[in-house]
Amino acid sequence: MHETRTAAWSAEQLEDRLRALAAARYHDRHPFNRRMHEGELSREELRRWVANRFYYQCNIPVKDAHILAKLPLPAQRRSWLRRIQDHDGRTEGDGGLERWLHLGEAVGLDREELLSHEHLLPGVRLAVDGYVNFCRNGTVLEAVASSLTELCAPSIMLTRLETFPRHYPWIDAAGLSYFRSRVPQGRRDGGEALAWVKEWAATREQQQCALAALSFKCDVLWSLLDVVALRSAPR
Template sequence: MTAAQALRPWSREEFEERLRVVAEKHYHDRHPFNLRMHEGRLSPAELRRWITNRFHYQRHIPVKDALITAKFDSPDLRRMWLRRIEDHDGREEGEGGIERWLRLGDAAGLDRTVLLSGADVLPGVRLAVDGYVNFCRLRSPLEAVAASLTELAAPDLMQRRIEAFERHYPWIDPDGLAYFRTRVRQGRRDSGEALPLVLKWARGRAEQEQALAALAFKCDVLWSLLDSVDQGPRETRS
């Protein structure tokens, strides 16, 4: 293969397949903590620790989406992406994905005030979330949108999670699972909007590889978050 052939852009079909392979093989559904969760092997303390730390990620989703929206020079694109902010923040107080995650915390017996304070968020989780927000702040629109394509794998994970919670964690009120139920539909819609943008924008091989790297980075963010949750808090030293 010549150098020119090696740098030739992949076809649209091959590029999409490569994106889907990254989302499938590197998504955090394969993380040992998620596997234990879905097998019903988490203790109440472990599950509450995950809910607490994942909330730190959830509350920053509309922040990163606002940063992405600001990169678009098209009103149509801004209107489309603004809906993602509304999905999480809601139109009114008491609505949206952040509120539904707080209700999951309520159902698991967590103090909502503590969740909102962020006092129990682990340092590694803060670092991972900050890294993702700053990535969306500093990188190109292509890379920021490509990083969101973890949504290609999210709906299936949400469905498995609902089934796992209903089967293995009956002490959590079923009403607390509303976030997961909503994200099955939203995740499919979001990836269905973002994927065509990435396929359209990444015309050259270098741009395609940037998009793949951005998606792999996002997978690493989610994996690192779970690494921190899995290891738990450091012991206090005297």
């Protein structure tokens, strides 16, 4: 008997599934983020989140370097390199990491506290390192598909730009520049990665791999908040 293979979805059907998965699983639905956006976090909880999320921020260019090394075409590598430059900056004192340090200072953390990761929780390290290893060891399709949480990033950044000044007026507005910069970056990067995944995932098996990779990335972001929220809960 001949093996029957399940037909691939169309590119549009795959996009619909990817967008639906991201919307349903993205960490904007996490109770900790909901509390954040509703103004229910204490100063201590916000500082704990900023300090722990900084470890994730530091590893974004690391995972992007692993993805960069997998891309087969010069044009693709040139384009992905821009993501590393967005976070690391093109010059000293520029880029997303520097803007996150400004956020840390705005919520009352010392820059050296952030850079030393002295407040890093073990579960956050485990989740973030797991994501870096996923991008290091996975296929280029899986690694790029895992970045598709970018499709939801502009929305959560806009929510923070709206709610932080209202609920946390003690935070210097200049410290919110990271959220502002991520709105256009997320739209650009999410659209680019989505186009590549739709092109590369030609079989149902490849399409399922792309969905699984995006699901894994959602788990990473959710797990990070689980750890921070658990530490913040009354004992």
